[in-house]
Amino acid sequence: MTQIPLVVVAAALVDAQARIFVQQRPADKNMGGLWEFPGGKVEQDETPENALIRELQEELGIATETACLAPATFSTGDIDGRPLLLLLYVCRKWSGTVRPTEAADSRWLRSHELFALDMPPADEPLVAMLDALL
Numbered sequence: 001m002t003q004i005p006l007v008v009v010a011a012a013l014v015d016a017q018a019r020i021f022v023q024q025r026p027a028d029k030n031m032g033g034l035w036e037f038p039g040g041k042v043e044q045d046e047t048p049e050n051a052l053i054r055e056l057q058e059e060l061g062i063a064t065e066t067a068c069l070a071p072a073t074f075s076t077g078d079i080d081g082r083p084l085l086l087l088l089y090v091c092r093k094w095s096g097t098v099r100p101t102e103a104a105d106s107r108w109l110r111s112h113e114l115f116a117l118d119m120p121p122a123d124e125p126l127v128a129m130l131d132a133l134l
């Protein structure tokens with residue numbers, strides 16, 4: 001049976017030094033310990049951009065808006081047997097200070113440094129594309 005993909009949105013926050021924010025998933029979560037871009041699942045009746053704005057507020061305490069979210073690339077994969085569609089946006093403008101609320105750890109890294117991180121399989125093509133883009 002064909003399943004509707006789970007849509008997950010994520011942001012590459014890029015600072016003035018061209019560093020990208022990544023955070024480590026808590027050990028007790030699905031894919032715990034892996035590094036990822038902030039974001040999460042798009043809920044019913046949410047646009048992808050509104051979902052990402054909400055997740056950035058919840059996870060990092062920052063505010064941004066749709067006009068500051070540039071669609072960058074996407075990848076596909078699966079989560080527990082369900083197809084995954086992972087949408088990555090680049091965001092260079094937000095208000096507030098990035099303060100992770102849920103992450104086990106976090107870092108600001110140059111794009112080439114992301115290759116050394118242990119990330120979910122669906123993030124690998126995103127990292128390669130980001131490195132080419134930035």
Ligand SMILES: Nc1nc2c([nH]c(=O)n2[C@@H]2O[C@H](COP(=O)(O)OP(=O)(O)OP(=O)(O)O)[C@@H](O)[C@H]2O)c(=O)[nH]1
Pocket residue numbers: 008009010030031035036037038039040041042079086120121122123
């Ligand atoms: N945020 C985020 N999730 C990712 C990335 N790559 C990737 O495979 N995922 C997967 O996409 C799913 C996102 O779910 P989540 O648990 O972070 O989302 P959420 O905040 O809505 O979760 P909740 O159900 O705990 O409220 C996870 O299974 C996660 O492992 C990524 O770069 N960022």
